[in-house]
Amino acid sequence: MSKVRVLAGTRKGAFVLTSDGKREKWDVSGPHFAGWEIFHMKGSPVDPNRLYASQCSGWFGQVIQRSNDGGKTWEPVGNKFAYDGVPGTHQWYDGTPHPWEFKRVWHLEPSLTDPETVYAGVEDAAFFRSTDGGQNWQELSGLRGHGSGPKWQPGAGGMCLHTIILDPSDPQRIFIAISAAGAFRTDDAGKTWRPINQGLRSAQIPDPTAEVGHCVHHIAMHHSRPRVLFMQKHWDVMRSDDAGDSWKEVSGNLPTDFGFAIDVHAHEPETIYVVPIKSDGEHYPPDAKLRVYRSRTGGNEWEALTKGLPQQDCYVNVLRDAMAIDSLDKCGVYFGTTGGQVYASADAGDSWAPIVRDLPAVLSVEVQTLT
Amino acid sequence: MIRVILPPHLRTLAQVRGDLKLEVESPVTQRSVLDAIEARYPMLRGTIRDHVTQQRRPFLRFFACEEDLSHELPDAPLPDAVASGAEPFIVIGAIAGG
Numbered sequence: 210m211s212k213v214r215v216l217a218g219t220r221k222g223a224f225v226l227t228s229d230g231k232r233e234k235w236d237v238s239g240p241h242f243a244g245w246e247i248f249h250m251k252g253s254p255v256d257p258n259r260l261y262a263s264q265c266s267g268w269f270g271q272v273i274q275r276s277n278d279g280g281k282t283w284e285p286v287g288n289k290f291a292y293d294g295v296p297g298t299h300q301w302y303d304g305t306p307h308p309w310e311f312k313r314v315w316h317l318e319p320s321l322t323d324p325e326t327v328y329a330g331v332e333d334a335a336f337f338r339s340t341d342g343g344q345n346w347q348e349l350s351g352l353r354g355h356g357s358g359p360k361w362q363p364g365a366g367g368m369c370l371h372t373i374i375l376d377p378s379d380p381q382r383i384f385i386a387i388s389a390a391g392a393f394r395t396d397d398a399g400k401t402w403r404p405i406n407q408g409l410r411s412a413q414i415p416d417p418t419a420e421v422g423h424c425v426h427h428i429a430m431h432h433s434r435p436r437v438l439f440m441q442k443h444w445d446v447m448r449s450d451d452a453g454d455s456w457k458e459v460s461g462n463l464p465t466d467f468g469f470a471i472d473v474h475a476h477e478p479e480t481i482y483v484v485p486i487k488s489d490g491e492h493y494p495p496d497a498k499l500r501v502y503r504s505r506t507g508g509n510e511w512e513a514l515t516k517g518l519p520q521q522d523c524y525v526n527v528l529r530d531a532m533a534i535d536s537l538d539k540c541g542v543y544f545g546t547t548g549g550q551v552y553a554s555a556d557a558g559d560s561w562a563p564i565v566r567d568l569p570a571v572l573s574v575e576v577q578t579l580t
Numbered sequence: 581m582i583r584v585i586l587p588p589h590l591r592t593l594a595q596v597r598g599d600l601k602l603e604v605e606s607p608v609t610q611r612s613v614l615d616a617i618e619a620r621y622p623m624l625r626g627t628i629r630d631h632v633t634q635q636r637r638p639f640l641r642f643f644a645c646e647e648d649l650s651h652e653l654p655d656a657p658l659p660d661a662v663a664s665g666a667e668p669f670i671v672i673g674a675i676a677g678g
Contacts, residue, residue: 244589268639268673269589269627285593285623289631311632 212579213535214279215543216260217551218247221569223262224551225280228564232541232555235564241283242274249316249530249573252279256324257577261343263314263329271313273329273343286343290314290331293350299333300362309333309353316530318373322380330370334361334387336399349399352385357404357421364389364424371529372428376435384438384453389424392440394453405453409442426469427529431478439481439508441471441529446483448508459508464495470532474557475540479507482534482542482558484527492547493524501544503558517561518552525550530573537578545571582613583668587640590628590671594621599668608663610642611654628671643670 211230217223222240241247245264253259260276262283271290274283290311301307312332320326329337329346335353337346352358361368369388376382383399386392391406404420414422424443431437440447440456444467447456460466465485474480481504487495494500499518502511525548535541542554549568554561584600591597602616611634618625629636634654636642641650645659645667661667 266589268587268637269593270630270637271626272593272623288626291632 211537213537213541214252214257214577214579215533215551215553215564216250216252216262216280216573216575216577217545217565217568217571218250218262218530218573219545219549219569219571220246223247223250223264223280224565224568226551226564230537232537232553235553237565238280240569241280242272245269245272246313247572248313249575250280251317251319251575252577253319253324253327254321257579259319259324259342261317261319261327263317265313271311273314273317275343287339287345290329290335290337290346291348292335292353293348297353298359299368300360302363304362306359309335311335312367313369315369315371316373318375321375321377328373328375328383330373330385332367332369333363334368334370334390336370336373336385338399349395351395351400352393352402355393355402357390360421361387361390362422372425374428374430374438376430377432378435382435382452384428384430386425386428386440388426389422389443391421391423392425392428392453405449406456407454408449408456409447410445410458411443413443427471429472429481431473434478437478437507439471439473441468441483443467443489446471446508459504461504461509461511463502463511464500468527469529470527470544472532472534472542475534475536476538477505480505480557481508482532483511484532484544486526492526497521497523499523499525499546501542501554501558501561514554514558514561516559517554524548528572530575531571533574533576535576535578541576543574543576545574547571581665582608582616582662583665584613584617585668585670585672586624587671587673589673590624593627594624596621601665604663606663607657609655609657610649610652613658613669614654639674641672641674643672644668 215226222243224239248263250262258279262274264272296309298306316330318328325342372386374384409423436452438449498520501514525546532544545551547570551564
């Protein structure tokens, strides 16, 4: 019998939610690391009991936790994220040069092939790798050093590297995204990088089509088609059919194309999900109705999914890493809200029910399909 | 034997209850006490002072003998009562952030 394990990182701790393949009854474990912000947790694809968690605090800084038993027990591992060489500067809010300063780990991406290798996206934006299960971290500094780094400037949420996508067909290729710099790609396992933002248009920057400076919120890929990427930008939902070399807008009939989360159906690579949010000044759903939108055409044509979701008086947000999809048939779709709900759909989004309603604000959601 | 009182979150992280009791060579300073804490409890590295700069984390303070020693130089001797173990060296989280 298949099982699913949902990893929810919240503002005040980590929760592990488990169910059988029916995904109707859930066991809730937690809070782990009570009182700490858990920005992200993710399991190794090759050893699902190996989990990594980013635990942080305004008082005590960054801790990385590792589990070898699916989240029952944890051990702290290495938390030294030192920039390679002289850190240099990026732009500060007032346009002056500002030294790179490590603040926190936003995203942990375990290797597709080795449970001891894991990547970390951090604020101030940089890309790190550990090859010893998180004990030691080395910056892959070609990203910050590729040329545009000194021009990067933090957005309101900080200058964070929040998205890491490993290409399953090419171990040399990695995609990352940074707020508010944009998307970048390496084709040599992190040695060299280049911006992949052609086709993005952002009215909030002086040159709306600049090479860097776009506030990319999240990117998703289907493993069977690694050259096709879907992006939720600050405003605009975008797609690329050439591994990010060019982008076109696919917002179509969405009620608003602002949002954070985006993901792809497990078995239908042209079926994608977003959660429209009213605006950058009003981080809640339009018309106070929590609606997931699904496109079965790879964008442009969208349908609202509302069954089981609150359709009045709803003022929560869904953050960029707070949506995930399992690989059962039908695939399960999960998302967490800043109001502390984690919603699950066991029928690819047709209907929804809360797994839990009253967690602290949910920062991230990942799911593992266990056999 | 030096006594150190940690904030509850760091006691949980280090899996300790109550005060820490540490042997610290003389002269007893903030740096030597923190070095001893981190040597015994490596999971606390980076949580009290920055890994790279060795600066005290901004929202932590160091108290002892009813004095705020947070702005003392790291190699300045701590009070004799701390060095003798009569009084604890207290790492405390600032009231900040709600």
